[in-house]
Amino acid sequence: MDQPADSNASDSEDGAIRRRLPPAERRQQIVDVAVRFFAEVGLDGKTRELAKRLGVTQSLLFNYFATKDDLIEAVYEKVYIGRLSPDWPERLSDRDVPLRDRLIAFYSEYSALIFEREWMRIFMFSGLAGASLNHRYLKHLGDVILRPILAETDALARGDTRPTMEDVWNLHGGIVYIGIRQHIYRMPAPEHPEDEIARAIAKYLQFFEIELEN
Amino acid sequence: MDQPADSNASDSEDGAIRRRLPPAERRQQIVDVAVRFFAEVGLDGKTRELAKRLGVTQSLLFNYFATKDDLIEAVYEKVYIGRLSPDWPERLSDRDVPLRDRLIAFYSEYSALIFEREWMRIFMFSGLAGASLNHRYLKHLGDVILRPILAETDALARGDTRPTMEDVWNLHGGIVYIGIRQHIYRMPAPEHPEDEIARAIAKYLQFFEIELEN
DNA sequence: AATTCTGTTGATCAATTGATCTTTTAATCC
C-alpha cells in the first residue's frame, strides 16, 4: 500500500518513501510543500499537519528552521522572489512599441505569475498579517511598474484630463481583482483572462484618448 | 485610576467597570468588540485576548456562545447583515436618472459602507477561510447589483462592443481595490475616494460611449 | 565488514487554548 519494496529508498522522482535527503534538497522540499500548505490553510497552519503532508516527523522541521516564523519567512521569500522581473521598467518605457502593446505584454506576463493560487493567497495572508515584505513589494511595484506606466500614459494623453497615479492603481486593481475573485473568494474565473486584461487596458487608454498605434 | 467610586457599577455610558449587564446587552457588547478584535488579528485570535479587551473573564464568553465558532458566526452576521440595502436594484434601474448619476450614487453609498476596516478585513478573512456567507454575499451582489448595472449599461451602450458581466466586475474590482489597498495592505488612501470612484465610472461609461445625460 | 557521520525519528516538555464547572457576588424581589 505504501510503496513497492524499492530497496534504494532515496530515489523515485516524486514517490513517497525516499528518506534521508541531502539537506539542501530537504530544505527546499519543505519550503515547497509549506508554500502550498500555508497558502491553503493560512499562516496559522500547524507544523504537525505540514509534517504529515511531507511524510516526515514534525521535529524534523526544526532541524531546518529554528522557529516556525523562520519557516514562514522562507515561504515568503520563496513566493515573493523573482515575481517582478527587473527588465520591466525599461520594457514599459520603450516608446518604439505602442503603449497598448507594452501594457498588454506586461499584464499578460504578470497575470500569468500572480493569478496563481499560492501566490495570491500567501500575498493576501501576509498582507493581512502586516508582513513587511508585503509593504516592500507594493512599494516596489509602485515605483518600478506603476510609475513608469503613469509617465508613459502622461506622455501620450491627449485629452484635457491628465492621468494620475490613482488611475494607474485603478487599472491595476481592476486586473488584480480577477485573481482575487478566483483564488481568494474561489469564484468561477473568466475563461480568457487575457481578453479581460486587454479590455481593461483599452478602457484605460481610451479614457485618455490614446490611439492604438501610439 | 480605574474609575471614580461610582457605587452603582452598571451605568457610566462607555466607562470601564459596569459589571453584570443584562444578557442581551452583554452579548451585543461581546459581538461588537469581537468584530474589531477579529478584524485586527484574524479569526485565529484567542478568546483570552478578546476577553481581556472586554475587561471580562474568558469563561464568560462561553456563557453567551457555546463555542468559538458560534461567536465567529455571530461576528459574520453582524458584519454582513444590512450591508446591501434592498432598494438598490430598483434605484439602479431607474431610467429617469442618468446612469452615471445612479452609479455614482450607488458606489458613493456602498464605498462608505465597505471602505471600513472591520468590514474589509473580516470579509477578506472569511473569504480566505472559505466561509459560506462570503460566497452567498458575492453571489447576491452579482445578482442584485452587478447584473442590473450590466442591463442598464447594455441598454445605453452605443458602440459596437457590448458590455459583459466581466466589464462590470472590472468596474467593481477597480473601486473595491481602493479599500483593499487601504485596509488590507494598509497603504495610504486617496484623499477623496469619491473622485476616484467618479473617474472609474467615467472610464467605464466612456468605453461604451454612454453620454453623461443618459 | 566495521566505523563514522548525520539525517531522521520518537518521546517529551512547557505553554497555550477552547471549554467546563463550581463558587462568588451584584442586582432584584419579597
Next chain:
DNA sequence: GGATTAAAAGATCAATTGATCAACAGAATT
C-alpha cells in the same frame, strides 16, 4: 434587610502547539 436569582469570576481540564533532545538508522568512508 434578608432571601433569591443569575451574571460573572476563578479554578481547572484535556487537547493542542511549538520546540527540545537523546536515540536510532541509512549511507558513505576506510
